[in-house]
Amino acid sequence: xxxxxxxxxxxxxxxxxxxxxxxxxxxxxxxxxxxxxxxxxxxxxxxxxxxxxxxxxxxxxxxxxxxxxxxxxxxxxxxxxxxxxxxxxxxxxxxxxxxxxxxxxxxxxxxxxxxxxxxxxxxxxxxxxxxxx
Numbered sequence: 759x760x761x762x763x764x765x766x767x768x769x770x771x772x773x774x775x776x777x778x779x780x781x782x783x784x785x786x787x788x789x790x791x792x793x794x795x796x797x798x799x800x801x802x803x804x805x806x807x808x809x810x811x812x813x814x815x816x817x818x819x820x821x822x823x824x825x826x827x828x829x830x831x832x833x834x835x836x837x838x839x840x841x842x843x844x845x846x847x848x849x850x851x852x853x854x855x856x857x858x859x860x861x862x863x864x865x866x867x868x869x870x871x872x873x874x875x876x877x878x879x880x881x882x883x884x885x886x887x888x889x890x891x
Contacts, residue, residue, distance in 0.1 A: 775795060792816070
């Protein structure tokens with residue numbers, strides 16, 4: 759349905775952002791998702807949801823520094839969102855910033871111990887705990 763809505767109005771930022779997120783989470787083309795997220799970000803630059811989608815697209819493309827910039831922005835605006843905290847934690851981890859990653863992942867689990875990515879957050883925390891100090 760999102761694809762059809764995007765065909766009807768390709769400039770609708772919320773549709774573009776949602777479609778990008780669906781592609782990122784369900785095996786769609788990450789480059790297409792990035793383009794859609796960038797379009798949404800241009801039209802809604804203050805939206806934390808759009809910043810999250812754009813950051814997650816950068817993370818999935820293996821560009822953690824760009825991901826962190828976007829994801830820090832959305833977490834500043836909505837610090838209690840466990841998905842935003844999880845995405846930021848994973849981006850920090852990919853960037854090698856393990857202390858920051860640990861704090862974000864712990865915050866995600868504190869906000870909601872059973873949020874959709876809780877198992878992945880716990881696995882990432884276990885991986886961080888096993889790193890040499």
